[in-house]
Amino acid sequence: MALLDGLRVLDLTMWRPGPYTTQLLAQLGADVIKVEPPGGEPMRAFRRHFDLLNQRKRAVVLDLKDPAGRARCLELAAGAEVFVEGFRPGVAGRLGVGHEALLGVNPSLVYCSLSGYGASGPLSAVPGHDVNYRAYAGGLPPGAVSPDAGDLPVADMAAATMAAFAITAACLKARATGAGERIDLGMADVVAHWVGTVPETRETVREHFHGPVPGYGVYATRDGRQISLGVVSEQHLWAASCRALGLGEHADVPFTERLGRLRELDAEVAAAVGRLTRDEAVALLEAAGAPVAPLLTRSEMMAHEHFRSRGVIADGTVGVPVRTTAHPSLPPGPVPGLDEHRGEGWRAG
Secondary structure, eight states: OOTTTTOEEEEOOOTTHHHHHHHHHHHTTOEEEEEEOTTOOGGGGSHHHHHHHOTTEEEEEOOTTSHHHHHHHHHHHHTOSEEEEOOOTTHHHHTTOSHHHHHHHOTTOEEEEEESSOSSSTTTTOOOOHHHHHHHTTSSOTTOOOTTTTSSOHHHHHHHHHHHHHHHHHHHHHHHHOOOEEEEEEHHHHHHHHHHTSOOOOOOOOOOOBOSSTTEEEEEOTTSOEEEEEOOSOHHHHHHHHHHTTOGGGTTOOHHHHHHTHHHHHHHHHHHHHTSOHHHHHHHHHHTTOOEEEOOOHHHHHHOHHHHHTTSEETTEEOOSOEESSSOOOOOOOOOOTTTTTTOOOOOO
């Protein structure tokens, strides 16, 4: 018998963070049904990645834009204990599978939403990828970026692991009380929480790095600071970035061609960013809908309105990286003195 035998998980996630979350649960015995759109999850085109993140699951295709597909999804959710979605904030609700609708048919359901910056806060609608979440969270401190810093998708994997932990905790409460939960987890929140628990260190200046595709990496700005861009395969994000940076002639270059022209195109992106200050670059790219983030220091992250509004930073110290609705996490509390509670037992309740 595995630890999570009998746990029923309905998984509507794609790409990396959500599938890794549900694979962690599946590897501990959960019964995971993966719901894919017609044609399948886009990650299936990258089988080396897809296969590593979708083991021990079952898969069904449902068109949530079709009433019959949506009805079947609600039927499956009625018998599930966990529902996980990774849409941008607001999309699940528009598709008819938001947390209010699903908790309506299954009040004990643990509903987990995974997104880049969470479902609320100043950055909630900003597009991004792993490198952007780390940048805003102070996990890519300015001037301390190594050329291989983009190899491990830290924000994706950290958030997935935290989500699996939060889901398991919520399931314990749901099984004991019958009360479900809505978990709102932002990938940047998790990295910010990690960064917040480590004292600020001195940084050393190194060159910027480029990632596996043009427009993904860290770029120096005219004022000696840095931004991150998170373009991967999405054509609309590449086009938005090009137009914002005055590189409109490259906006329609398709993904496969971009891969073959990595250094050439990335050099043009770097040069264009280098003509702007950090704040100018962020403003232009963000207004165009590009996945951009400034590289913040730990102190800048601790002061940022987004992380304060989400409770990741509270009263000048770290709060909690996971937001729950029915059973809020406890605020920061006192640190025990040495042997302060000698002779005490467990708390009642």
